[in-house]
Amino acid sequence: MELVVRVATSQVCPCPGNVTKNLQQMLCALRKAQEQNCELLVFPRWPLTGTCHPSWLEDFGFFQSHQKAFTQLLSESSGKNTAMVFSTLGFCLPGHSPFERVFLVHDGSVCLTDPRSLLFSRGEMVAHVQVRNEAPAIVFSPPPYPLANLEITLAAKKYGGGLPQLPSWWNPETSGLPLPRVFANLGGGAEEGVFTGMSMVQDSSGEVLACAKPFVEDFLVSEVFVEPLSTLQAKLRGDGSSCGACAPPQLLQLPPFPRPEKRENVPAFSGMAKLPDCVEGFQFSALVRGIRDFVVHSGFQRVVLGLSGGIDSALVATLATFALGKQNVFGLLMPSTFSSPGSVSDALHLAENLGIRTFTLPIASVLEEYHQALLPAFSVEAFSLTQQNLQARIRGNLLMAFANHHQCLVLATGNKSEVAMGYSTLYGDTVGALAPLKDLFKGQVYRLARYANKVGKGDWIPENTFQKAPSAELAPGQKDEDSLPPYTILDEILGHVLDQGWDRLQLLHRGYEEEVVDKVLGLLRKNEFKRRQGPPGIPVSGSSFDRSHVFSLLVPPEM
Numbered sequence: 001m002e003l004v005v006r007v008a009t010s011q012v013c014p015c016p017g018n019v020t021k022n023l024q025q026m027l028c029a030l031r032k033a034q035e036q037n038c039e040l041l042v043f044p045r046w047p048l049t050g051t052c053h054p055s056w057l058e059d060f061g062f063f064q065s066h067q068k069a070f071t072q073l074l075s076e077s078s079g080k081n082t083a084m085v086f087s088t089l090g091f092c093l094p095g096h097s098p099f100e101r102v103f104l105v106h107d108g109s110v111c112l113t114d115p116r117s118l119l120f121s122r123g124e125m126v127a128h129v130q131v132r133n134e135a136p137a138i139v140f141s142p143p144p145y146p147l148a149n150l151e152i153t154l155a156a157k158k159y160g161g162g163l164p165q166l167p168s169w170w171n172p173e174t175s176g177l178p179l180p181r182v183f184a185n186l187g188g189g190a191e192e193g194v195f196t197g198m199s200m201v202q203d204s205s206g207e208v209l210a211c212a213k214p215f216v217e218d219f220l221v222s223e224v225f226v227e228p229l230s231t232l233q234a235k236l237r238g239d240g241s242s243c244g245a246c247a248p249p250q251l252l253q254l255p256p257f258p259r260p261e262k263r264e265n266v267p268a269f270s271g272m273a274k275l276p277d278c279v280e281g282f283q284f285s286a287l288v289r290g291i292r293d294f295v296v297h298s299g300f301q302r303v304v305l306g307l308s309g310g311i312d313s314a315l316v317a318t319l320a321t322f323a324l325g326k327q328n329v330f331g332l333l334m335p336s337t338f339s340s341p342g343s344v345s346d347a348l349h350l351a352e353n354l355g356i357r358t359f360t361l362p363i364a365s366v367l368e369e370y371h372q373a374l375l376p377a378f379s380v381e382a383f384s385l386t387q388q389n390l391q392a393r394i395r396g397n398l399l400m401a402f403a404n405h406h407q408c409l410v411l412a413t414g415n416k417s418e419v420a421m422g423y424s425t426l427y428g429d430t431v432g433a434l435a436p437l438k439d440l441f442k443g444q445v446y447r448l449a450r451y452a453n454k455v456g457k458g459d460w461i462p463e464n465t466f467q468k469a470p471s472a473e474l475a476p477g478q479k480d481e482d483s484l485p486p487y488t489i490l491d492e493i494l495g496h497v498l499d500q501g502w503d504r505l506q507l508l509h510r511g512y513e514e515e516v517v518d519k520v521l522g523l524l525r526k527n528e529f530k531r532r533q534g535p536p537g538i539p540v541s542g543s544s545f546d547r548s549h550v551f552s553l554l555v556p557p558e559m
Contacts, residue, residue, distance in 0.1 A: 003228060005150070008033035008041045008082070008126055009220040011199040011212045013188025015297055017062065019069040023048060026086070029219065033082045036221050038350055043086035043185040044199070045100070045156040048073070052089075065087070066346035068160040076109035087154050102154065124216070148179060149226040155185040158288045160194035164214070178204050180224045187216050189293025192546055194286040198275070206236070213273040214282065215289040282450035283444075283540050284319070284321035287436050290538035291323040292355060294434050295409055302408035305360065306429070307331040307351065308393055309343030310470060312413040314350050314461045315449045316436050318412060326355040332402060333360040334395045336367065338473050342464065349462045359402075363394045371468035392428025400431055409433040412535050417442040419534065419545060420486055420494050420529025422522070428535045429472075438537025440546040441494065442470070442487040485516050493520050498543040525555050 010029035014022040026047055033041040046052065047253055048069060057060045066089055077084065083106035090101040104111040180203050187197025199212040201222040205441050212218035295303060303320050307313050313331075318330045331351050335344055344360075349356045362513050371380045380387050403410045412432030414424050417441055424430050446466065453459050469485070470480040484490055493512060496502040497520075502510075506516045528551040539547050 003149075005039045005040060005226060006036070007182055007201060007222050007224050008036065008038040009182055009199045009201060009210075009212065009222070010041060010043050010047070010219070011185060011187045011197050011216075012043060013186060013195070013217050013293065014046050014047050014050035016053065017056055018050065019048055019065050022050060023069040023073060026084075027076050028084060028239065030077065030080065030084060031071070032219060034080050038082050038221060040182075041082050041084045042182050042184045043084065043154070044186045044195075045087045045154045046186070047086050047089045047434075049225065051156065053191070059211055074105060074108055074110060074468060075401050077105050080107060083105070085152055085154070109292050122549075127336050131194050149229060149232055150224065151179040151181045153181060153183045155183060155197050155199075157185050158190065159196045159215070159540060161283065163282065163538075164196050164198060166532045178518060180204050180226055182224070185210065185212075185278075187218060188243055189290045189297065189538075192536070192543075194290045194293075196502040198273070208272070211272050211429040212276075214275060215285050218273065231258070240484060245281055266267070278451070278556050280448050283440070283448055284451055284455065286540050287448075288323045291320055291411075291434065291436055294538070295324060298433065300407070300409050302328040302330065302406065302409050303330070303411050304330040304332060304399060304402050304406065305432075307333050307347035308413075308473070309340075309346035309350075309465065310463070310468075311445055311449055311465055312415055312437060313347070315445055315452060316411050316413045317354060317356065318449070318452045318460050319436055321354045321356060321460075322515055328408075329354070329356040329408070330402070330408065331356055331358040332395075332399060333358055334363050334398060335360070336362070336363050336473070338478070340393075340473065342468065343473060346462050346465050346468075350460065350465070353460045353462075361398055363391060366394050367391060383475045388472070389425045390423035391429060391474050392472075396425075396428045396431035406492055411436060413437065413446050415442050416545075417490055417494060419489060419525075419537075420498070421490070421523045422530045423480070423484060424530065424534075426530055426533060430530065432535045435535045435537045438535075438546070439540050441491040443491045485520065489516065490520060494524075495516065497521070497524065498548075500542070525551055528553050528555075 008029070010026075010033075012022075012029070014025065014026050026043065029043070049056075049066060071087065085102065085104050087100050087102045090099045099116065181201070183200050183202070185194035185197055187198045187199070188195055194215055197212055197214045197216060197218065199218065199220060201209045201220060201224060201226065203209055204227070209224070210220045210222045212220055219332065240443055246450060274453060276285060291303075301324070303324060305313060305316055305320065307317060317329060317331060331347065333344060335349050348358065367387075367390060374380055378392075380390070387430060394424055399410045402408075408431040412430060412435040412437055414429060415437045419438055449461050449466070453461055471478050472480065482486070485493075488514070493507060493516070496507060496510070504521060507521075508514060530552065531545055531551075537546050542548070
């Protein structure tokens with residue numbers, strides 16, 4: 001006869017370091033679980049502290065705040081039937097290395113797991129649990145897990161691009177038998193990426209009983225059927241006799257599980273989240289949530305960006321509007337004598353579609369003032385690289401001045417192709433607190449912009465923005481392909497190098513022109529100094545510059 005356990009899974013997005021706010025989220029989840037007669041409430045990793053920066057772990061004040069919040073959590077759990085499982089900092093003295101432990105808290109009591117009962121794998125903490133109905137109890141079972149009948153996975157997994165795969169529901173190396181599984185993951189923005197969410201509950205066959213939404217907070221309630229320990233013992237032995245087991249390190253006695261009559265008006269399952277059906281859908285959701293949480297967790301509400309009429313700034317403005325609301329997004333149009341009339345009209349058309357406020361600040365007169373100021377040192381040549389970079393830096397200064405005055409963050413609009421090649425002006429178009437497109441190649445930007453136009457009422461980005469050739473418009477008739485290989489070729493080569501680790505010989509063997517290969521690889525290596533000084537991005541692939549690829553600042557002459 002199977003046992004039935006009502007399990008709540010709270011997919012949270014804790015604010016890093018804000019234990020007071022995070023505590024309230026946990027208590028809210030506890031109240032919801034109690035109202036729905038749940039025996040067990042499972043949180044992901046770090047629900048109380050958020051992901052900890054190493055510097056916080058040396059701050060005794062942070063530990064004091066953590067201890068105070070933990071004590072309050074124990075107090076608030078008193079008198080409640082629901083047991084909570086979560087990880088947080090273990091109790092340690094100043095000067096000692098901090099460590100993460102899994103706790104089970106119930107009715108004001110705490111059960112600290114033995115470190116031997118945890119397995120660390122790909123950002124997950126796996127605990128195997130015994131659910132007993134004969135003498136109602138939940139215990140964490142140490143290796144080799146001979147008596148476990150429920151697996152709990154506490155995760156902090158970030159989105160790594162593509163279509164997220166369901167977590168493996170059974171690993172023979174960590175569990176003797178396939179077990180029902182509760183997979184609790186964080187959902188929302190982090191310092192270096194976005195937590196995927198998609199917490200789920202699976203039965204012993206791997207079937208998904210409930211799945212949470214991607215990238216956002218969510219709350220699941222499921223009834224999980226687990227086999228009695230005696231049955232599992234027989235299966236493990238294979239001959240029907242019981243098998244030996246090491247004694248559990250801790251045992252937390254629980255009151256009898258709520259009877260079925262208490263559950264008549266409570267749904268057995270909280271449902272299956274509707275997931276995007278394409279890569280662009282996941283990317284769009286991840287970037288929107290990443291922008292929102294980065295801005296909010298940084299203590300701001302509003303953002304500003306330069307609107308050039310191009311595809312990059314159009315997509316960033318659209319993402320920011322979905323993330324923060326149109327009232328919190330400003331666009332600056334900063335035309336020069338080289339800006340085409342279509343660029344200005346396309347930017348204004350975009351702003352009108354999104355409903356965001358814009359300001360037009362022409363820079364021609366400012367550029368001339370720079371020319372005059374530099375005359376004692378040198379004369380700025382027309383159309384030179386110096387003049388082009390001056391324009392970008394003037395725009396950067398205007399954006400930062402606006403941000404200072406209006407207390408908002410600047411969003412940079414560069415994409416991964418440009419960042420890889422250093423096709424940007426340091427302290428110019430690289431200014432900003434966040435670069436949302438930093439992990440999207442140019443071709444991906446176009447595809448995501450098309451997807452964005454299908455979201456909501458649609459057609460946010462004007463069609464003309466898709467059709468025009470990419471240009472920085474810093475000189476007459478300038479096009480990106482005057483300085484770079486065509487983006488279709490460039491993106492392919494960068495994808496092979498960054499995603500698959502190809503070298504020069506492999507690229508040449510594939511048939512790419514030697515001159516193109518050498519130019520791309522040379523620019524990739526020589527522009528690390530720009531990437532080191534640029535704003536962070538939101539990783540949406542497995543090969544982001546913020547996570548994976550850091551090149552040497554010193555480039556040998558032969559490279």
